[in-house]
Amino acid sequence: MLVSARSFADYRAMFALTDRDLEQRILDCPAGAASFVAEAGRRGVDAVAVDREYAFHREELGLLVELETRFKRPALVREAADFVWSWYADPDELVCQWIANARLFRADIAARPERYLAGELPELPFADGSFDLVLCSHLLFSYGNRLGEDFLRAGLLELARVARSEVRVFPVTVYDTGERHPGLDRLREDLDGLGIGSRVERVAYEFQPGSDELLVLSCAGYRAPARTAPCGTAAVDPVRWRHRERGA
Ligand SMILES: C[S@@+](CC[C@H](N)C(=O)[O-])C[C@H]1O[C@@H](n2cnc3c(N)ncnc32)[C@H](O)[C@@H]1O
Structure with missing residues (x-):
């Protein structure tokens, strides 16, 4: 699976993030080399990254993604007609931006390692409701045909467990087909039965044609069942919990 390196601006557009959203405590899962x-940290936003790759590569991940992005440029140029060039002007702009993003990631994971946690869906190393808002870009539905619907359901529930307010998942299409994931409506019904409401919104970010929809889960009414065997690091709170600082 490709480890990618999208930017703050990409995330703002993909997840329709408002200034108000950015006042909340945010989890980026999976963050890759984004x-x-x-x-967000430079803007004073309280955000944490989690990705399974951080268990194996940390600072060098940014360099690996930079090399991989350069390596993929010729294919991107060859296949340019398969993509929408409104967000990025052309393949060179995308490559330059992703390299710059990977470098920012590399510097930040070295400077603020406590913000970058190794963790793997469907079992994250955080206590229930550790974040207000959880963002999930280019994993679940994107690779849904390989991950399987049971994994998607478990992954969405795990993201909802650690979110106090909302989970936002982008896109809702499968990477290989460019179509909406066939299990999307079924999964939404299952989640609804557990007290997690949802809606699908169109956003101002489209790179794969037709992949401009965001799934928003409302988690405030969801109580995850108690774990039978708590995972080793379930209570990790890597940075100070801002709600507690505010006394909320
Ligand atoms: C395509 S990248 C997306 C990265 C970032 N969100 C972005 O948009 O640039 C997918 C990421 O998912 C991570 N990943 C794959 N399976 C995972 C799992 N089960 N739990 C956590 N991360 C996973 C990979 O390591 C990779 O970094």
Whole structure:
């Protein structure tokens, strides 16, 4: 699976993030080599990244993604007609941006390692409701045909468990087909039965044709069942919990 390096601006557009959203405590899962957390930190946003790759590669992940992005450029140029060039002007702009994002990621994971946690869906190393808003870009539905619907259901429930307010998942299409994931409506019904409401919104970010829809889960009414065997690091709170600082 490709480890990518999208930016704060990409995340703002993909997840329709408002200034108000950015006042909340945010989890980026999976973050890959994205620079969202790095750039958010510079703006004073309380954001944390989690990805399974951080167990194996940390600072060198940014370099690996930079090399991989350069390596993929010729294919991207060859296949340019398969993509929408409104967000990025052309393949060179995309490549330059992703390299710059990967470099920001690399500097931030070295400077603020406590913001970057190794963790793997469907069992994250956080206590229930650790974040207000959880963002999930280019994993669940994107690779849904390979991950399987049971994994998607478990992954969405795990993201909802650690979110106090909302989970936002982008896109809702499968990477290989460009079509909406065939299980999307079924999964939404299952989640609805557990007290997690949802809606699908069109957003101002489209790179794969037709992949401009965001799934928003409302988690405030969801109580996850108690774990039978708590995972080893379930209570990790890597950075100070801002709600507690505010006394909320
Ligand atoms: C396509 S990248 C997306 C990265 C970032 N969100 C972005 O948009 O640039 C997918 C990421 O999912 C991570 N990943 C794959 N399976 C995972 C799992 N079960 N739990 C956590 N991360 C996973 C990979 O390591 C990879 O970094």
